[in-house]
Amino acid sequence: MGAGxxxxxxxxxxxxxxxxxxxxxxxxxSRHQRWDLRFTEIDHLPRGDGEPQRFRYATRVPPFLTIAGTGVSAGEKERPDGTRTSALRFACPHPLSPLAEGSGYWRYVPDGDGVRFLTGYDYRPRWGRFGALADRLLFRPLMGWATAWSFDRLRLWLERGITPERALVNWLAEITVRALVIMVAVTGLGLEPLLGSFGPFAAPMAYPLPVLFLTGVCLALFLPPRAGTPAARRCLRLPATRVRAPRLLCALENPR
Known part of the structure; x- marks a missing residue:
């Protein structure tokens, strides 16, 4: 269970x-930060022999705010069952970050001609009771969406050769078109009394504007995204069976 x-x-x-x-x-x-919407910069920090990898991450919030934190990670590239695992702990001291600290893992499970790539993570929100409420209503759903969207962006890159940068352009173009469809539908519905009061629009319409409005809104909201556009809905959001964090995560200390 998460905080709160x-x-x-x-x-x-x-x-x-x-x-x-x-x-x-x-x-x-350098590759991770290209597809993961949650991070703008990720840099490994120097480490000694046998030590876990420490890193710095940053997220730029337009127009001028940059929220940075640090973390520690470790990976198991060779496991007896053929899978791979990585785990991390992170902390962010920035007072405007809604996430104070957290931990998570990635699992890589061979599956026929592909790999099941999955993550589980949790964090402690900042700002007391207000932060816990804001996290439940806004930040946690947003983080889940951003992670799923990023995973599908990664899939498009590795499966179809659509670079993360191109995938972002595709997504922005598609949501712009969907927004315009809704705008046109709403504008048309609002003009229905005016259009029906004069000229050729006074004749009965084969398709009343309310029907066109509902059709346009449904298409914009529920039409599946194009194959080359990343979409969070393509990812699973609940595990098929009970999952446990890897032991590797327990061995990591909180970053300082």
Whole structure:
């Protein structure tokens, strides 16, 4: 369970690729930050022999705010069952960050011609009771959506060769078109009395504007996204069976 009784986040997708390619795209900071909507910058920090990998992350919030934190991670690239695992703990001292600290893991499970890529993570929200309420109503659903959307963006990159940058353009273009459809439908509905009071619009219409309005809104809201557009809805948000955090996570200390 999450802080304040909120459920921990779980996201899963299946990517038609091999383990090494997926591991590289998710473990190398320069590649990770390209597809993960939650981070703008990820940098590994120097470490000694045998120590877990420490890192710094940052998220830019337009127009001028940058929220940064630190974390520690470790990975198991060779496991007896053929899977791979990585785990992390993170903390953010920035007073405007809604996330104070947290932890999570990634699992890589070979599955035929692809890999089941899944994550489970949780965090402690900031700002006391207000923060707990805001987290339950806004931040946690937003974090879940952003993670799922990013996982599908990664899938498009590795399966179809659509770069993360191109996938973002595709998504922005599609939501713009959907927004315009809704705007036109709403505007048309509002003009119905005016259009029906004069000229050729005075004749009975084959399709009343309320019907056109509902059709346009339904298409804009519920039409499946295009194949080249990332969509959070393509990811699983609940595990098929009970899952446990890996032991690797328990061995990590909280970052300081």
């Amino acid at each position: 009784g909120a459920a921990a986040l779980y996201i899963e997708t299946r990517i038609r690729t091999d383990l090494d390619t997926l591991w590289s795209a998710t473990q190398e900071p």
